Amino acid sequence: MIRPATPGDTPALLSLTAGTGYFKPLEVETLEGVLNDFHATNRDEFGHRCFVWEEAGRVLGYVYHAPEEMTDRTWYLWWIAVAADQQGHGLGGKLLAFAEADIRTLGARLFVVETSTTEHYEPTRRFYLKHGYTAAASIPDFYADGDGMAVFTKKVGGGP
Numbered sequence: 001m002i003r004p005a006t007p008g009d010t011p012a013l014l015s016l017t018a019g020t021g022y023f024k025p026l027e028v029e030t031l032e033g034v035l036n037d038f039h040a041t042n043r044d045e046f047g048h049r050c051f052v053w054e055e056a057g058r059v060l061g062y063v064y065h066a067p068e069e070m071t072d073r074t075w076y077l078w079w080i081a082v083a084a085d086q087q088g089h090g091l092g093g094k095l096l097a098f099a100e101a102d103i104r105t106l107g108a109r110l111f112v113v114e115t116s117t118t119e120h121y122e123p124t125r126r127f128y129l130k131h132g133y134t135a136a137a138s139i140p141d142f143y144a145d146g147d148g149m150a151v152f153t154k155k156v157g158g159g160p
C-alpha cells in the first residue's frame with residue numbers, strides 16, 4: 001500500500017536507505033535533513049511530495065519528488081529506494097509510476113532525476129531507461145573525481 005510519509009517513518013526510511021548499500025553516510029545524513037524539512041515546511045510551503053510503500057507494518061520503499069523552482073512545470077525525483085531484500089520485484093517501478101501519475105495530476109511537464117555515472121549505479125541507470133527515461137546529459141567528476149552525474153528525463157505531460 002502506498003501512503004503519504006509521516007514523521008514517524010523517518011527512522012525506517014534512513015535505515016532502509018543506508019541498508020541499500022548505495023548511499024554514502026553523508027547522503028543518508030542529508031536525507032534526514034530533507035525529511036525533517038519536508039515535514040516542517042517543504043511539504044506545505046513548497047509542494048514537496050513523499051510517499052512510502054508499506055506492507056504488514058514494514059516500510060519497503062519510498063519516493064520523494066518536488067517541483068523545481070524557476071522552471072515551467074519541471075519536477076525532480078529527489079529520492080527513490082527499495083529495501084535491499086525487496087529489490088528487483090517491481091516495487092521501484094510501481095513507486096516510480098506512482099510518482100509520475102502524482103505529478104501529472106499536478107500539471108507536471110518534465111520529470112528529471114540525477115544519479116551517478118559509476119559502475120555501481122549501472123542497475124539504477126538501467127532502471128530509469130527501462131521505465132522510459134532518456135539519458136539527457138552527464139557531467140564528469142560532478143560528485144567526485146571519477147564519479148559523474150547522469151541526468152535522466154521523461155516527459156510526463158503535455159500541459160496546457
Ligand SMILES: CC(C)(COP(=O)(O)OP(=O)(O)OC[C@H]1O[C@@H](n2cnc3c(N)ncnc32)[C@H](O)[C@@H]1OP(=O)(O)O)[C@@H](O)C(=O)NCCC(=O)NCCS
Nearest residue numbers: 022080081082087088089090091092093115123124126127
Ligand atoms: C533503483 C531501485 C529504486 C529500483 O527498484 P526495484 O524495485 O529494485 O526495481 P524494479 O523491480 O521495479 O525494476 C527492476 C529493474 O530495475 C533495474 N534494477 C535496478 N536496481 C536493481 C536491483 N537492485 N535489483 C534488480 N533490478 C534492479 C533492472 O533494470 C531491473 O530490470 P531488469 O531485471 O529487467 O533489467 C532500487 O533497486 C534501489 O533502491 N536501488 C538502490 C538505491 C538507488 O539506486 N536509488 C536511486 C538513486 S538515484
